[in-house]
Amino acid sequence: MTEIQAGSGAAVAAAPVSGDVPAIELDHVVKEYVSHGEVVRAVKGVSLAIAEGEFFSLLGPSGCGKTTSMRMIAGFEDPTQGVVRLHGEDVTNVPPNKRDINMVFQSYALFPHMNVWDNVAFGLKRKKVPDAEIKRRVGEILEVVDLVGREKRRPKEMSGGQQQRVALARALVNRPRALLLDEPLGALDLKLRQAMQIELKRIQREVGITFVYVTHDQSEALTMSDRIAVMNDGLVEQLADPREIYERPASKFVAGFIGTSNLLSGTVQQITGDTAVLALGAGDRILVPADGALAAGATVDLTVRPEKIKIAKGRPEGDLSLVRGTVSEVVYLGTSNSYVVALGDGAEITVFEQNAHDSTITAERGDTVWLSWQPWHSYALR
């Protein structure tokens, strides 16, 4: 099980497979810049260990330090403090060309004066691999990324998706021990991006290389990753697998950044067995699993995902969290209906209702409705 210290200066998570040396390790890494005479701390103390063969994502908004962290792994930035290790070896002062990892750059950074073949062969030539082997390996990798027959094209003669695959091939052909990808799909349109997500995952499974993936797109990170480090303001807020990150966000920031979530706050009224009852307003009650940390009178921040909530005109029965409000917005989303419900105290709750049966909607704007969800779908934030 991973250990999480959310929001602390050093969120450490052990690699999933204990005993093995992690492929990549950041050990209390800090990066400071001087910009216009002021010291900017881009990375404020990050520690993480990425296991061999893992698809690991660094996820966060722009300016959170994810790209800087990746550039320190690649060797393009020197950490102000801390140690970078690759397979247990301290590489903090090793230049990028001496590190056995490769990077796929955000805008691909293909060599504009070289054709596809020469772009892909560049690394192998620098490593003085014999010509016959270069020929074989470049041919193989072009097959993997489906670019056979385009060897003589220049980057500018290719589409964004094709350039993306050249960039991938150019890195993978070297059989690096880890591949770093800096928002590699950012420039592609949605359809192509989704296709490439699946493609990347397939390639990663086939070649079995550790992937470190930097993105600000939470759905991309959830789709592809084995584990995700959610970063904010130079720190790791949470490091866990996608399900854990989505279902059990470690902080308000993570809850808000990953998917849509409703943030609520209430006071513990009483604790019955393993359930705490929170009072919100007149007639409303929210049930939260009590795990010993909750005591009567305590204020609790909690989050509920919109798809866990049921919307109904009548008051549902059972041991459910129960909230009443007025529908202020109804949006038809195709696969689902989205409702925004205003509560008595001014808070708003978003509800997704799957469009499973027919296209009728449960409530109209202005209707008074009951929202309900199971106690375990309330997740208390610490």
Add this chain to the structure above:
Amino acid sequence: MSRLRASLTPYLLLFPGTLWLAIFFVIPTVVMLSLSLQSGDVVNGYAFTFNWHSYVDGIGTYHDQIIRSLVYGVISTVIQIVIGFPVAYWIAFKGGTRKSVYLFLLLLPFLVSFVLRTISWQFFLSDNGMLLGPLKSLGLVPEDFHILATSAAVIGGLAYNFLPFMILPMYVALERIDPRVLEAAQDLYASKVQTFLRVVLPLSLPGVFAGVLMTFVPATSDYVNASVLGGTSNTMIGNVIQNQFLVNQDYPTASALSFTLMALLLVGIFAYAKALGTEDVLEVAAR
């Protein structure tokens, strides 16, 4: 109506420039071409006679100056590449936010007239001037040492005077290189030297190519540097043409020499473009 206007717009925009070139370039060129084939003298007047002798005699008499001009042009251009490339590289990659300041500083001396700058070089290089005076009084160079009136002075002047026209195109080419492409090269195991040779240099070649075109032609046909810095034994073909036009008033010979120079430069440029056409250069560099 509006469609007609739209289709006419490009021609209207081109009109002033075309008119300008027609009056001040095409007509004089045709007049000179005709002059170069005329015979006669300034007292009795000239007549068009298809007189090829101006070419044959001109080249026969002045081939030394023609060859010297081409040699000076080539050497000064090479010197400019060697001096200018590091400057352009430094401004493009290390100039940071002050790039335009450095470019302005580079161009600052060139706000002074070309002739004046050359004359100030004459002062600077003169036998007991600012440079040689102190060196001679310190005994570091012999008393009879001189720089003026040597080919070195002329080539130096040419290299100096056209340097910005070499640096600016190289700067533009270097500045356009995405720094991430250089990082990609490093990421793919290239050392700093290999990154320079395999990526920076080939990507800058179009700029070098343009710089050579912009400096080699005016340097080869220049006469100011040779007449101010070169003395009598380093005259270039430009000096001969100027002399034939303004002193001897031998217009046919002057015109014939002008066309000979023009033809040589055109052939040289096409040969250069053929040998170093940018696309081909890049193909070679990629290997």
